[in-house]
Amino acid sequence: MPLPTSYGNLLDQLRHESPLVQCITNYVAMNFAANTLLASGASPAMVHAPEEAGEFANIASAVTINIGTLSSHWLEGMRAAASAANESGKPWVLDPVAHFATAFRRKAVEELLALRPAVIRGNASEIMALAGDTSSGRGVDSGDSVERAEVSAMVLARRTHAVIAVTGEIDFVTDGQDGVRIAGGSALMPKVTAMGCALTCLVGAFVAVTPDSPLAATVSALACFSVAGSQAAQQASGPGSFAWQFIDALARLDGNTLQAQAQVTNA
Numbered sequence: 075m076p077l078p079t080s081y082g083n084l085l086d087q088l089r090h091e092s093p094l095v096q097c098i099t100n101y102v103a104m105n106f107a108a109n110t111l112l113a114s115g116a117s118p119a120m121v122h123a124p125e126e127a128g129e130f131a132n133i134a135s136a137v138t139i140n141i142g143t144l145s146s147h148w149l150e151g152m153r154a155a156a157s158a159a160n161e162s163g164k165p166w167v168l169d170p171v172a173h174f175a176t177a178f179r180r181k182a183v184e185e186l187l188a189l190r191p192a193v194i195r196g197n198a199s200e201i202m203a204l205a206g207d208t209s210s211g212r213g214v215d216s217g218d219s220v221e222r223a224e225v226s227a228m229v230l231a232r233r234t235h236a237v238i239a240v241t242g243e244i245d246f247v248t249d250g251q252d253g254v255r256i257a258g259g260s261a262l263m264p265k266v267t268a269m270g271c272a273l274t275c276l277v278g279a280f281v282a283v284t285p286d287s288p289l290a291a292t293v294s295a296l297a298c299f300s301v302a303g304s305q306a307a308q309q310a311s312g313p314g315s316f317a318w319q320f321i322d323a324l325a326r327l328d329g330n331t332l333q334a335q336a337q338v339t340n341a
């Protein structure tokens with residue numbers, strides 16, 4: 075497969091279009107994820123109440139759903155938003171945080187998968203468990219390497235018809251046919267909570283800009299995180315300063331720099 079080569083153009087397009095992205099994410103991630111989208115040029119809206127989540131999905135360009143701090147009430151909002159996105163042909167992105175940990179989460183994710191996400195983004199343990207493979211995950215942090223999750227990701231992509239993104243030291247993205255790896259980033263990234271959740275929201279922003287190319291959209295979002303993460307690590311003195319250096323680096327990132335510095339290869 076030719077590599078999706080247009081990350082730079084897609085970032086410029088995202089900044090130009092500023093898509094409205096409905097993010098149903100967890101309490102931990104909300105602020106950081108909203109700042110991530112603003113720094114990238116998108117317009118985030120954290121709207122999850124069941125009374126309005128479906129209606130809001132009708133005006134958003136994409137929806138992202140993350141089960142990090144799940145409750146029955148939130149799950150109702152998730153169903154409404156995913157169903158509305160499907161009905162209006164808009165893409166939505168799933169982040170199955172620690173879905174293997176409890177029966178409530180397992181059932182919720184099963185239900186959400188039936189609502190056909192365009193992209194699923196998780197860490198290695200989450201993707202392995204979602205494919206039905208044994209994983210070492212316990213909570214929200216991964217206990218497995220991305221390399222070990224690559225075959226699971228392929229299987230899951232074929233089964234769900236979604237693009238699967240597994241993140242970690244070297245990210246892996248597949249549509250079930252081809253695989254792409256994205257290197258870069260920083261070892262400080264897993265030391266800052268909700269970086270993955272924020273990335274899921276950014277995948278939503280890119281998929282809003284190019285709904286017919288979810289693979290290219292996903293690779294572009296991951297490449298932005300890798301390049302901004304590498305840059306932020308050069309200035310940061312620890313996870314605290316890394317978090318705000320990262321938002322600054324993302325806000326500074328332009329299409330040409332992304333295109334020049336992205337470390338994307340065919341798997």
Ligand SMILES: Nc1ncnc2c1ncn2[C@@H]1O[C@H](COP(=O)(O)OP(=O)(O)OP(=O)(O)O)[C@@H](O)[C@H]1O
Nearest residue numbers: 197241242243259260261263264268269270271299
């Ligand atoms: N060791 C590492 N080196 C470089 N980049 C990393 C490393 N670990 C994670 N990343 C990057 O951090 C970002 C978040 O991925 P990660 O897999 O940590 O998400 P996550 O476990 O779902 O996080 P969270 O649940 O806290 O939001 C991705 O851009 C990924 O490439």
Ligand SMILES: Cc1ncsc1CCO
Nearest residue numbers: 100102142143171214268
């Ligand atoms: C720490 C934590 N707990 C539930 S969600 C979340 C954010 C990282 O996934």
Ligand SMILES: [Mg+2]
Nearest residue numbers: 171197270271
């Ligand atoms: Mg996560």
